[in-house]
Amino acid sequence: MTTSADPAISAFRESDQDEHPLPSWNEGATRQSILNFVRGITRTGGPQFVAPEERIAVFDNDGTLWSENPFYFQLAFVLDRVKALAPQHPEWKDNPLYSAVLRDDLKAVAAAGERGILELVTTTHAGMTTEEFSKIVEDWITDARHPKFNCPYTEVVFQPMLELLGYLRANGFKTFIVSGGGVEFMRVWAERTYGIPPEQVIGSSIVTKFEIRAGIPVLTRLPQLNFVDDSVGKPVAINMHIGRRPIAAFGNSDGDLQMLQWTTAGSGSRFALLVHHTDPIREYAYEATSMGKLEVALTEAQARGWTVVDMKTDWNRIFAFESEK
Amino acid sequence: MTTSADPAISAFRESDQDEHPLPSWNEGATRQSILNFVRGITRTGGPQFVAPEERIAVFDNDGTLWSENPFYFQLAFVLDRVKALAPQHPEWKDNPLYSAVLRDDLKAVAAAGERGILELVTTTHAGMTTEEFSKIVEDWITDARHPKFNCPYTEVVFQPMLELLGYLRANGFKTFIVSGGGVEFMRVWAERTYGIPPEQVIGSSIVTKFEIRAGIPVLTRLPQLNFVDDSVGKPVAINMHIGRRPIAAFGNSDGDLQMLQWTTAGSGSRFALLVHHTDPIREYAYEATSMGKLEVALTEAQARGWTVVDMKTDWNRIFAFESEK
Numbered sequence: 001m002t003t004s005a006d007p008a009i010s011a012f013r014e015s016d017q018d019e020h021p022l023p024s025w026n027e028g029a030t031r032q033s034i035l036n037f038v039r040g041i042t043r044t045g046g047p048q049f050v051a052p053e054e055r056i057a058v059f060d061n062d063g064t065l066w067s068e069n070p071f072y073f074q075l076a077f078v079l080d081r082v083k084a085l086a087p088q089h090p091e092w093k094d095n096p097l098y099s100a101v102l103r104d105d106l107k108a109v110a111a112a113g114e115r116g117i118l119e120l121v122t123t124t125h126a127g128m129t130t131e132e133f134s135k136i137v138e139d140w141i142t143d144a145r146h147p148k149f150n151c152p153y154t155e156v157v158f159q160p161m162l163e164l165l166g167y168l169r170a171n172g173f174k175t176f177i178v179s180g181g182g183v184e185f186m187r188v189w190a191e192r193t194y195g196i197p198p199e200q201v202i203g204s205s206i207v208t209k210f211e212i213r214a215g216i217p218v219l220t221r222l223p224q225l226n227f228v229d230d231s232v233g234k235p236v237a238i239n240m241h242i243g244r245r246p247i248a249a250f251g252n253s254d255g256d257l258q259m260l261q262w263t264t265a266g267s268g269s270r271f272a273l274l275v276h277h278t279d280p281i282r283e284y285a286y287e288a289t290s291m292g293k294l295e296v297a298l299t300e301a302q303a304r305g306w307t308v309v310d311m312k313t314d315w316n317r318i319f320a321f322e323s324e325k
Numbered sequence: 326m327t328t329s330a331d332p333a334i335s336a337f338r339e340s341d342q343d344e345h346p347l348p349s350w351n352e353g354a355t356r357q358s359i360l361n362f363v364r365g366i367t368r369t370g371g372p373q374f375v376a377p378e379e380r381i382a383v384f385d386n387d388g389t390l391w392s393e394n395p396f397y398f399q400l401a402f403v404l405d406r407v408k409a410l411a412p413q414h415p416e417w418k419d420n421p422l423y424s425a426v427l428r429d430d431l432k433a434v435a436a437a438g439e440r441g442i443l444e445l446v447t448t449t450h451a452g453m454t455t456e457e458f459s460k461i462v463e464d465w466i467t468d469a470r471h472p473k474f475n476c477p478y479t480e481v482v483f484q485p486m487l488e489l490l491g492y493l494r495a496n497g498f499k500t501f502i503v504s505g506g507g508v509e510f511m512r513v514w515a516e517r518t519y520g521i522p523p524e525q526v527i528g529s530s531i532v533t534k535f536e537i538r539a540g541i542p543v544l545t546r547l548p549q550l551n552f553v554d555d556s557v558g559k560p561v562a563i564n565m566h567i568g569r570r571p572i573a574a575f576g577n578s579d580g581d582l583q584m585l586q587w588t589t590a591g592s593g594s595r596f597a598l599l600v601h602h603t604d605p606i607r608e609y610a611y612e613a614t615s616m617g618k619l620e621v622a623l624t625e626a627q628a629r630g631w632t633v634v635d636m637k638t639d640w641n642r643i644f645a646f647e648s649e650k
């Protein structure tokens with residue numbers, strides 16, 4: 001295949017895959033399980049055929065479409081924003097949580113737990129209009145670099161999954177993100193990175209409020225959690241936003257378990273896949289970490305025959321920026 | 326033009342409109358304002374051109390796509406459901422609200438106000454799984470008949486608006502419903518009636534909960550309001566579900582005002598339209614009623630130059646079941 005420096009472009013070259021779909025996936029049972037499923041549900045008149053309007057596929061984001069190490073990329077955004085805002089907040093120096101961020105003491109940040117993270121999120125995500133927030137994310141995602149790979153976060157996306165998104169769309173699927181990440185954080189870059197438009201991005205959210213400011217209607221972001229799109233929240237969000245049950249679901253952690261359960265409990269042909277991070281050289285290897293923990297879902301995958309990707313052996317290329325083999 | 330007994334079918338005959346779009350709309354300023362807008366934003370290289378992915382159009386439902394008289398059709402569903410459930414609730418005979426419903430005393434029901442309506446809604450909409458609820462709606466929408474027109478409610482839809490939905494889609498628009506009605510009530514029939522898939526239907530909702538029942542994952546509907554998609558809620562819901570600002574918005578009442586304000590406040594070419602119910606013979610004529618009140622929005626439409634449909638003079642056909650002129 002031809003290489004492209006821009007992973008976003010390769011995501012859209014769906015026609016490249018006509019003759020040999022999923023080129024970054026090694027031949028074998030994992031790749032074959034995807035091909036078998038798609039060929040089954042697209043065969044007109046066949047026993048597994050699914051009408052195009054029912055071809056809904058849902059993807060977790062962190063750890064499934066892009067990396068989630070050394071920590072969630074949105075957390076990197078939060079920490080960078082705290083630093084950017086610090087000059088306007090001299091009082092933060094005397095606050096244990098904020099001062100921990102300012103001196104890069106991630107252990108102390110983590111020790112503040114969910115409550116601490118939530119405070120940092122609302123501080124950095126609320127208090128502006130939706131348009132102002134989008135601009136802040138846009139600027140950050142353009143400038144920020146991943147600490148290990150030294151490239152924009154939007155290039156730390158899995159080439160095999162981009163090919164999978166394209167392959168599914170070429171076969172009539174609508175592809176959705178269903179992520180614990182912030183919906184308005186992801187929408188800024190999801191369309192150009194994954195080819196997934198804003199209306200197909202579902203995520204966690206804070207409350208917004210409509211108001212007229214100096215004659216101009218705006219939506220203001222309030223420091224109040226609206227919805228957490230993780231775990232049991234994922235099927236709820238799928239039902240709320242999509243309104244039909246997906247026929248395929250892709251995740252990588254225990255937070256995706258309920259989404260995979262909900263998807264596979266429907267009638268007819270169903271597909272569920274977990275990305276198992278097993279490559280410490282090219283990416284990361286982990287299971288029992290605080291972020292992207294994969295334990296219960298892995299056991300259930302084995303019991304139910306869901307597809308599990310072994311990144312190290314199933315993917316011949318993980319990132320577009322790797323050199324060709 | 327040829328007639329079709331099935332309004333759903335005529336909605337999809339988008340190719341019929343190639344030569345003369347919007348046939349049920351009389352020639353004149355109203356129809357022309359739509360054509361001018363669409364021709365402007367689709368002219369490649371023109372000053373008003375809008376890329377296809379940004380062509381988002383949002384439609385209120387009650388009073389905009391179908392009638393809302395003698396009262397919201399979903400309220401007819403609520404009242405019918407109370408009657409259907411009454412044999413299991415002998416205690417309702419002694420309850421002023423429920424007994425009012427059972428003896429068709431709509432004045433007494435209305436007197437119970439928003440709190441009374443909300444109680445009836447949660448009684449009839451909660452306590453079952455999402456799949457069970459869809460089946461209940463499906464059965465009702467098949468059997469119920471509109472009291473004036475004596476046909477299924479899904480035929481009491483405005484033929485000119487079906488043509489408009491088709492015309493916009495033929496010009497690259499994604500069409501969404503943004504309604505105060507219940508999202509899971511509308512999704513059951515919106516796709517076949519309007520050609521709008523479930524994932525493009527946005528509405529009010531109650532809370533749902535994911536749980537495993539006897540090994541089967543289900544979503545249970547709880548008697549708790551989640552979101553009211555009316556008035557200031559409409560721009561909030563548009564932002565939450567669609568994530569980009571529409572370029573065209575269609576409504577008929579004061580509850581649509583903020584949606585039209587939000588839509589038209591964006592840059593570039595924008596379009597806003599209000600359906601004004603002015604035909605007491607073929608449909609209904611009203612402004613200052615409790616349902617579908619049109620006062621503030623009408624004044625703002627006049628001030629801002631939004632298009633206002635005079636149903637009596639602008640539409641040569643209101644319903645598909647009318648005889649040809």
